[in-house]
Amino acid sequence: MNERILVVDDEESLRLSLKFKLKAAGFDVDVATDGEDAVEKLKTKPADVVLLDINLPRMSGIEALNYIRQTYPKTEAIMLTGFADFSSAIECLKMGARDYLVKPVDTTELVTRVRSLMRSRSSERALEQVQEQYSSVLVNDLIDPLRKIQGMLDQALKLSADGDAKERKKLLTSVRKLTNSMEQKLEQLIELTKEAAKNMAVAQSELNPIALAEQLKAIRGDLE
């Protein structure tokens, strides 16, 4: 399905020319005449991107942006600015608009910016999915086994030095199995990271599975 773009401008000729350009570039395009009309259109059919003129009658572009960011956080906004709107454009960026274009809008620039935003959105969604998978793997497959290992090591430390050798070996063998399993999970995380890096323009993650894997390998080495 094509990405859907809502063009919001009070001038008919601008709406039509933007619609022509974006449709020719393969987008699904709808138009609205002002902020209030845009809000009504979004209620019936959500959009991926809203091209929003700042200077609009009735509900201004800034008011509409504020409403859209609060009500439809997954809908991105690109502001259209005319003369003397630059301070407003900056304000809009602070409010969550992703970009702004100065009229008259150059066709190539418009399509490039919208496509770039779509790619960025796609990357961010991929990143969200990866982060969800990370969280799941970390909790279920790494943190829980790590706590078990800590418990087993605490038990092993409590055993007397010359006695309980059999019990100590049993505990350490279990620890070894758990670290093997964790290593496999970390390898999966590394693959996941590599795959995500391919798809993401900007991959941002506080997790570093590669470093974690190195640390676990070191622990395993110590145990051996």
Add this chain to the structure above:
Amino acid sequence: MADKDPKGTIRYKYKFAFDDGAEKQFEIALDAETLELIQTNDQPKPEWTKLKFSQCENCPLPESVGYCPIAVNLSKLVDAFQAHDSYEAALVTVETAQRTYLRKTTLQKGLSAIIGIYMSTSNCPVMDNLRPMTRFHLPFANSIETFFRSISSYLTAQFLLMKRGKEPDWELNGLRHIYKAVNRVNEGMSQRLLDASQKDANVNAVVILHSFGDGISYFIDSDLAEIEPMFKVFLKDSVEPAEHDDVRKPPPADPS
């Protein structure tokens, strides 16, 4: 010509009336034969009207000209609206010898109509191609009406060329090129008006003209889809152009 006065002049009188009671009036006089703007000698020439100031990238005028002819002719109008917002409501009245047009509209819409006349009648070599349209000026026109006037004007020129034994351009390729060049002028002019104005009414009026120029190529690409049904009476016995492309071209010249 019916709508010229006894002196052979076509006149367009524009009046902008605002909600606060303020009014501004402008009168444009064109030579009825050449459709050239009849110049007055009292036009101010501020810095932004100099030819070299944000000169259009495709400007063919030599440096010796000194001033952009469109900018000079626009200077009074631009100054009058330099502190106005584009979306301000205005009751715009346009009087011609034939009729009076009246519409409550946005200031940018009213301004785009009058600026369009100045731009095509000021002897800018690029904009001259649009000059015949000013004879059939339609204030407050929407996009489709403007596209239709543009195409009609261009096809009339092609008919006249054909009658003179020249190769007509029924495919409208020349019209695309004209508007591509026209939009370079619109872009250059919007840069000038940025400097000449505190608010956006003037600039956005040119932006509207730019959007017409942008839209017409796509409209031609669509094979005029939006207005094609209106021509059903002419098309009922014809074949679809997509399957039989040759029907869109004129018949070959008779070798005899």
